[in-house]
Amino acid sequence: MTDRNYWETFYAKQNAELKPSLFARFVAENVKSIGKKLIEFGCGNARDAVFFANENYNVLAIDQCENEIKFLVTRYQKVKNLNFLVADFTCxxxxxxxxIAYSRFTLHSITAKQEADVLAWTYKNLNANGRFCIEVRGQKNEIYQKGDAVVGEPDAFIFNNHYRRFLNFDRFCEDLKRVGFQIEYAAEEKDFAPFNGENETFIRVIAVKK
Ligand SMILES: C[S@@+](CC[C@H](N)C(=O)[O-])C[C@H]1O[C@@H](n2cnc3c(N)ncnc32)[C@H](O)[C@@H]1O
Known part of the structure; x- marks a missing residue:
């Protein structure tokens, strides 16, 4: 799995943001017309998983980081409708x-082949009218092409000691459509995830299983 040690070390410091992301709030406000069984790919410290559970979603939060998930199981044992699983969300x-399948800042952590597998899995395992909600780094992101290019993996770079693969916005929307999704919302803009005084450009997509 990609960068597991990097993320275990990152979350072990316990200083990552705990407030829900703007994207989680966007999803809770705008994606309403279906049931509330939600899977999160790469939950990190569960900031968004806990938010969704408190908003009455039934949440399965997945991450590769075993130590962090052990910690979260204990920390959030009193939160209803919140389950954790240590797993690789690409298989x-x-x-x-x-x-709902929810992926925030995780599709850029995996290879293009793994992304194709995730799109196919998600389409198959969503109910009709289910939504795939994605926020991810694209090629308009300000750190695109910084760091060392990863050999054999176009648009992927190691920067600040971890892997990121920057999605092409138009191609990503086409890939979603190819597996059967309709695009309900798609944008590549600033103001989605301001952080530490920076306002970088990110991709947001809400795709519907038809
Ligand atoms: C940038 S963090 C984002 C965490 C969280 N979604 C958020 O927005 O705060 C990426 C997370 O995805 C997890 N991750 C990356 N690739 C994974 C994989 N193949 N399977 C499971 N988890 C993965 C990492 O362990 C890390 O916790």
Missing amino acids: LSENQQFD
Whole structure:
């Protein structure tokens, strides 16, 4: 799995943001017309998973970081409708049924081949009218092409000691459509995730299983 040690070390410091992201709030406010069974790919410190559970979603939050997930299971044991799983979200078991798949800042942590697998899995394992909600770094992101290029993986770079692969916005929307999704909302803009005084450009997509 990609960069597991980097993320274990990062979350072990316990100084990552705990408030829900603007994207989680956007999803809770705008993605309303379906059931509330939600799977999160790469939950990190569970800032958004806890928010969704408190908003009455039934949440399965997945991350590769075993130590962090152990910590979260204890920390959030009193939160209802919140379950954690240590797993690689690029190779999950089949025959599951979710209404929402939520991925914030995780599709740029995986290879293009893994992304294709995640898109196919998500389409198959969402209920009809289910939504795939994605926020991710794209090629308009301010750190695109910084650091060392990853050999054999176009648009991927190691910068500040970890891997990021920058998605092409138009191609990503086409890839979603190719597996069967309709695009309900798509934008590549600033103001989605201001952080530490920086206002970088990110991609947001809400895709519907039809
Ligand atoms: C940038 S953090 C984002 C965390 C959280 N979604 C947020 O927005 O605060 C990326 C997270 O994805 C996890 N991750 C990356 N690739 C993964 C994979 N293949 N399977 C499971 N988790 C993964 C990392 O361990 C890390 O916790």
